Amino acid sequence: ADEMQSSVKARQGKMWDLKVFACTWNVGNSEPIDEKQLQNLLGWQSGVRSDIYIIGLQEISTGPVETAISFISHDVWAKSFLDFFSKQEYFMVENVRLQGMSLCVFASIQHLPFIRFVKASYERTGFSGNWGNKGGVAISFWCYGEKIAVLNTHLHANLEVCEKRIIDFEKILKGIDFNETCDILSHDVVLWIGDTNFRIDDVSRSDVIKLVQEKKYKTLLKKDQLIKNQRSHNLLSQFIEGEINFAPTYKFDLGTDIYDTSVKQRKPAWTDRVLYRVHPDKVTLRKGKSEEKFVQQIVGSYVSHMEMQTSDHKPVTSIFRFHFTKDVSPIVNVQVGEISKDFVEVEITFEPGMFVDFHDYVALYPENLGDFRSYITWVYVPGSDAAENFRIRRKVSAKLPIQGPSVGYRVGYYSVKFGSLANISRVFNI
DSSP: HHHHHHHHHTTTTTOOEEEEEEEEEETTTOOOOOOHHHHHHTTTTGGGOSSEEEEEEEEEEOOOHHHHHHHOOOOOOHHHHHHHHHHHTEEEEEEEEEETEEEEEEGGGGGGGEEEEEEEEEEEEETTTEEEEEEEEEEEEEEEEEEEEEEEEOOOOSTTTTHHHHHHHHHHHOOOOOOTTGGGSSEEEEEEEOOOOOBBSSOOOOHHHHHHHHOOOOHHTTTTTHHHTTTOTTTTTOOOOOOOOSSSOOOOOTTSSOOOOOOOOOOOBBBBBEEEEOGGGGGGGEEETEEEESSETTOOOEOOOTTTTTTOOOOOOEEEEEEEOOOOOSSEEEEEEOOEEEEEEEEEETTOOOOOTOEEEEEEEESSOOTTTTSSSSEEEEETTTGGGGGEEEEEEEEEEEEEEESSSEEEEEEEEEEEEEOOOBBBOO
């Protein structure tokens, strides 16, 4: 935590970059992958890590047991990601699920005080909007003063329903309003990931496979439905995609890199995509005489992962560079005071502008913070009804009971207004 605080102080008032990793994968009802496979998918074997990880899945298991558990806990994939990232000094910003779709956002613990106003939403498009087998899930959050939205979609299948996919995409963008607080396109940047189900027109299956074997992707991409429609459709044209230099990611025989040999022999396609949209007001950021693009997709980072063979789709990942310029400071500070075997004294400092809701709470967390829900004990914030004092700097104290093991705790302050932890304390032991 001391390292986190020093890093935060160093970044205040300076222009700096944040790396965001995005992954989409139709997992085909498979079980979660192991940690070694996940590390390979995230690119951690290179020793380079991103600040934020976004993982959007489609076709996670929707059996009655799994669905029932998901109402009270994270789905099995999200839980496996949570267990992994929490041991690596990352926390879950949020997770949202709609039947077979799941979306997770994780961030390095050092960024926790600067990620606020977290919201999640979804929109169904299956069976005329009455079923969630198709549709979209989204997470909105404020990061260092900029509004970011992440959208994970699973659009209608089959070659001939391209227009239906576009209509449903429009419906998703219109229907997701984060409890009527904002729409997708009002955000400074939107990352769109998912199984788009767009296919390849006017080329036979045998010719597609031949061109793929010859790595003539540019020839095939001229017939890609998404790219073709981006030329004429105003909404789709606003989204940017990096250069595709990988083979179609659908559909494979399980456990192989061989395209579908079943009776249906489906034509290979680039169904799985990562795109982004920058708000027109945020294309470039200026500070003094310098000018930088707000978001850039890192060249060469847009790849598929052919080694993953547990699904009939291959995962697709990309890395983005976000360039922040706003001066942002923590608005809540949490300090640990007297510690005994039964309780810990906590002092909370609210900076001017911090509105304290009477449902805000202070909570005891394990050292490996999972998300704001993973608390051990909690208490409401004393004096949290004093909303009239939000314009001044003020302090309150709280006493938290201690339960569980004798080592490795943190204290966090949860803000209802932020929808997230506003800050956390240093790690302490009993």
